[in-house]
Amino acid sequence: MKCLILYLVLAFFSNKVNCQSSKEGFIKVLNLNCGFIKHGTGDMNGLGLKSEYIKQFKNKLTWGIGIGATINDGNIPINYSSGGQNFDGSIRYTTAGFQPSFSIGYLLLGDFSNGVEIRIGALARYQSSSYYDDVTILYPAATGLPFPVNLFNNTSPQKTFAVGGMSEITYKYIFENKMILGIGGNLQIDSNGDFLSGLHLTIGLRL
Numbered sequence: 001m002k003c004l005i006l007y008l009v010l011a012f013f014s015n016k017v018n019c020q021s022s023k024e025g026f027i028k029v030l031n032l033n034c035g036f037i038k039h040g041t042g043d044m045n046g047l048g049l050k051s052e053y054i055k056q057f058k059n060k061l062t063w064g065i066g067i068g069a070t071i072n073d074g075n076i077p078i079n080y081s082s083g084g085q086n087f088d089g090s091i092r093y094t095t096a097g098f099q100p101s102f103s104i105g106y107l108l109l110g111d112f113s114n115g116v117e118i119r120i121g122a123l124a125r126y127q128s129s130s131y132y133d134d135v136t137i138l139y140p141a142a143t144g145l146p147f148p149v150n151l152f153n154n155t156s157p158q159k160t161f162a163v164g165g166m167s168e169i170t171y172k173y174i175f176e177n178k179m180i181l182g183i184g185g186n187l188q189i190d191s192n193g194d195f196l197s198g199l200h201l202t203i204g205l206r207l
Contacts, residue, residue: 026056027112028207029180035200039072039095041193042131046072048198050101060107064119070196071096078137082146089148091135097127097194101166112174119168125190128159164190170202180204 030053037048050068057063076091103121110116134153143149170184182202189195 031204037198040195044072062105095129162190162192178206
């Protein structure tokens with residue numbers, strides 16, 4: 001909640017400054033990115049969402065502040081039969097994170113109404129994960145029991161806070177009614193050793 005309030009305050013004051021001193025033709029946009037995210041830890045698939053305020057400050061340069069979230073999950077399938085019944089004893093795990101970010105963008109091709117932009121930036125990430133560090137699965141042939149036995153060893157914390165970097169490339173088109181559509185890809189890595197990559201769709205509004 002504190003990060004959200006800070007984000008809104010920064011966006012408000014940046015708008016005030018822009019009204020007083022922005023150069024004619026420089027753009028400001030509010031984007032929403034959503035798409036597929038792959039989490040390198042455990043090769044988990046999932047979804048990502050990010051809201052971002054972006055302002056142009058040079059002919060080909062922008063800065064942006066954003067708030068995003070990801071959720072990824074996976075499983076180890078374990079199916080067995082006991083007493084004439086079939087059971088699903090799969091090991092299921094989920095990793096979710098929340099992250100504010102700051103980035104600088106450069107217009108690589110075209111213009112800001114119809115072009116390709118690359119972005120690099122920094123982020124802070126809070127993450128909670130049920131993913132294990134090590135698991136040993138003992139099957140009935142080894143234990144004599146009518147069901148598998150899972151032995152877990154957790155050496156890392158469930159909740160972590162990390163800082164990291166991100167990169168992104170996006171093609172955007174701004175319509176005459178100021179609506180924005182785009183498509184792109186993104187990568188990020190942080191001090192917790194987590195690597196995330198994905199593809200996203202962008203919808204937004206030119207302010």
